[in-house]
Amino acid sequence: AQSVTQPDIHITVSEGASLELRCNYSYGATPYLFWYVQSPGQGLQLLLKYFSGDTLVQGIKGFEAEFKRSQSSFNLRKPSVHWSDAAEYFCAVGASNTGKLIFGQGTTLQVKP
Amino acid sequence: DAGVTQSPTHLIKTRGQQVTLRCSPKSGHDTVSWYQQALGQGPQFIFQYYEEEERQRGNFPDRFSGHQFPNYSSELNVNALLLGDSALYLCASSLYSETGPHGYTFGSGTRLTVV
Numbered sequence: 001a002q003s004v005t006q007p008d009i010h011i012t013v014s015e016g017a018s019l020e021l022r023c024n025y026s027y028g029a030t031p032y033l034f035w036y037v038q039s040p041g042q043g044l045q046l047l048l049k050y051f052s053g054d055t056l057v058q059g060i061k062g063f064e065a066e067f068k069r070s071q072s073s074f075n076l077r078k079p080s081v082h083w084s085d086a087a088e089y090f091c092a093v094g095a096s097n098t099g100k101l102i103f104g105q106g107t108t109l110q111v112k113p
Numbered sequence: 114d115a116g117v118t119q120s121p122t123h124l125i126k127t128r129g130q131q132v133t134l135r136c137s138p139k140s141g142h143d144t145v146s147w148y149q150q151a152l153g154q155g156p157q158f159i160f161q162y163y164e165e166e167e168r169q170r171g172n173f174p175d176r177f178s179g180h181q182f183p184n185y186s187s188e189l190n191v192n193a194l195l196l197g198d199s200a201l202y203l204c205a206s207s208l209y210s211e212t213g214p215h216g217y218t219f220g221s222g223t224r225l226t227v228v
Contacts, residue, residue, distance in 0.1 A: 041224075044156070044219040092155075099207065102158070103156050
């Protein structure tokens, strides 16, 4: 079955500290992978996406993610977190021949001053 | 350049009623997908419309139906509302492509509360 798992429901980091949000997927075909961010009461904003090529992808707001096929993972990282990064983060997977995305449950990021 | 516009932003309905949610895609986009996001959950795919036809459907009952108009805007209709239909309904637009879900742009959603 196709699925996305975000093991950490809630993460708290101090401002300026590094961040890593985990994402594991189960998908039969070559996956298209995405990270989205959602602020309270808002829609989803795309942070970055991976389709092929270099397994380390750069996104907006200083985020990056690394695709590891052997581990079925696509973890999101940021070297130094800002208070404005506090939000809900969703990992998603899709296929090359469909517009459907499968989302994880999300990770809530809290940033301590 | 307008992004995806959804209306209304909030809505309260009674069990058993019917509701219609609306979505105008981003300029230049021709495909609209709808997602349901229950509180504390990730979005779940409802269906996708392209060329005024439903192209894909997720695991949702027939109470959920949709429509796409010639100007690419779309409606989501839910009949016989249940308490469990309370959620944030997100619309995403894109350019139709057989090479994957490129370039999704999401709207801010419609918060539906069923009482």
